[in-house]
Amino acid sequence: MLNDIEKVLLSEEQLKEIVEKLGEQITNDYKGKKLVVVSVLKGSVVFMADLMRAIKIPCEIDFMAVSSYGSGTETSGIVKIIKDLDSEVVCGSDLLIVEDILDSGKTLHYLREVLSARKPSSIKICTLLDKPDRRKAPIKADYAGAVVPDAFVVGYGLDYDEKYRNLPFVGVLKPEIYENN
Ligand code: IMP
Numbered sequence: 001m002l003n004d005i006e007k008v009l010l011s012e013e014q015l016k017e018i019v020e021k022l023g024e025q026i027t028n029d030y031k032g033k034k035l036v037v038v039s040v041l042k043g044s045v046v047f048m049a050d051l052m053r054a055i056k057i058p059c060e061i062d063f064m065a066v067s068s069y070g071s072g073t074e075t076s077g078i079v080k081i082i083k084d085l086d087s088e089v090v091c092g093s094d095l096l097i098v099e100d101i102l103d104s105g106k107t108l109h110y111l112r113e114v115l116s117a118r119k120p121s122s123i124k125i126c127t128l129l130d131k132p133d134r135r136k137a138p139i140k141a142d143y144a145g146a147v148v149p150d151a152f153v154v155g156y157g158l159d160y161d162e163k164y165r166n167l168p169f170v171g172v173l174k175p176e177i178y179e180n181n
Pocket residue numbers: 043068069075099100101102103104105106107108151152153154158159160
């Protein structure tokens with residue numbers, strides 16, 4: 001698995017620092033609010049698990065699963081809800097959508113539309129990684145851990161073809177791994 005990584009982009013230590021900082025900001029911004037943290041499966045699970053423990057105010061958590069990629073490295077643009085929120089009481093909640101990476105932005109744009117229609121008090125986006133150069137949909141993260149270059153990255157929850165999610169760091173995948181597909 002490690003042989004497929006070109007270079008480490010964010011080490012375990014760097015990720016820890018990033019998550020602590022985001023947790024602190026969210027803690028300050030959501031005091032007295034009805035925070036519901038929504039993790040977008042599966043890519044954000046590792047980030048979510050660390051981030052929720054860095055948030056020092058009461059919050060609920062929930063999960064949504066969407067598909068957008070297939071096994072390639074480009075978003076198809078067609079987003080499908082595979083699993084919806086368990087919670088039906090979105091109305092009046094302060095939703096914070098947690099994503100692994102904001103790339104074309106199509107997935108989060110769609111998700112934000114769907115969730116906004118349920119009338120939450122507020123809706124914001126927290127992404128671990130941001131690839132602003134690749135943006136196609138009109139969307140910006142309210143909280144972003146780190147800006148990354150236009151390369152395909154894996155680890156800390158992020159996958160290529162469902163693999164590499166369990167790497168404890170974020171690394172650039174060697175292009176030859178996906179170029180042959
Ligand atoms: P978007 O709709 O193009 O913004 O794509 C968002 C989703 O694509 C993310 O939630 C990831 O699952 C996936 N994705 C985008 N870029 C990468 C990457 O570099 N590595 C792994 N997954 C990625």
